[in-house]
Amino acid sequence: MWKSSVLLHKLCIHTSAALLKRASPNLKGKSPAEQRWLVRQLRDPFVKAARVENYRCRSAFKLLEIDDKYNILRPGVSVVDCGAAPGAWSQIAVKRVNATGESPDHPCGAVIGVDLLHISPLDGARFLPNQDITSPATHAELQRLLPGGLADVILSDMAPNASGFREMDHERMISMCLTLLDLADKVLKPGGCLVCKFWDGGLSWKLQQGLAEVFKEVKPIKPKASRKDSAELFFLAKSFKKR
Incomplete structure (x- = not known):
């Protein structure tokens, strides 16, 4: 069984300020809706976990x-x-x-x-x-x-x-x-x-x-x-x- 609480806790530590700072250049030129979507993705621990586990998407x-x-x-x-x-x-x-x-x-x-x-x-x-x-x-x-x-x-x-x-x-x-x-x-x-x-x-x-x-x-x-x-x-x- 996937240990969700432990993995997500670890991922949340690394998914806020550092990731948003790294992504800030990518926000330029995007609409407000596109910016909100990107920021939400970066803050989402399931998106990060999907990359770690090599799943094709967070679903x-x-x-x-x-x-x-x-x-x-x-x-x-x-x-x-x-x-x-x-x-x-x-x-x-x-x-x-x-x-x-x-x-x-x-x-x-x-x-x-x-x-x-x-x-x-x-x-x-x-x-x-x-x-x-x-x-x-x-x-x-x-x-x-x-x-x-x-x-x-x-x-x-x-x-x-x-x-x-x-x-x-x-x-x-x-x-x-x-x-x-x-x-x-x-x-x-x-x-x-x-x-x-x-x-x-x-x-x-x-x-x-x-x-x-x-x-x-x-x-x-x-x-x-x-x-x-x-x-x-x-x-x-x-x-x-x-x-």
């Missing part, structure tokens, strides 16, 4: 925390990673399901990532870049690649491009998450589970209701790696019931 720690608590990724498990780019969640999944066979005493799992964007190769994962997770052709390809044609776990860290209009972005996000129900019908094993990111708002109940119709247990989660001022939450849905 890896969200999945680590969820899995440490709920144990959804085990050796031998088959995983579909939706919105996989740049591949941080796939990195965690590959390690925990033993997709590379690194632990010879445990069964080997499988990780397949899908995204509209390019994804750099990752040992132990099979990526389907430039593909739409809602497409029947993508569903068919997943069924072909998954052992036995089915997955034990669906992960989704995908999100629409933000427009800046909170309600519109929330509505688009919920609609995107609801497409995962169709994906689950196609490729998720009975008893399987799903983890999906969503932005909290007035339509969150609709997503929770949709998940509750086909999963026995649905609960919202706010990992510590999710920024406190963010509307980002995750639903963990367990024990899938085929419709």
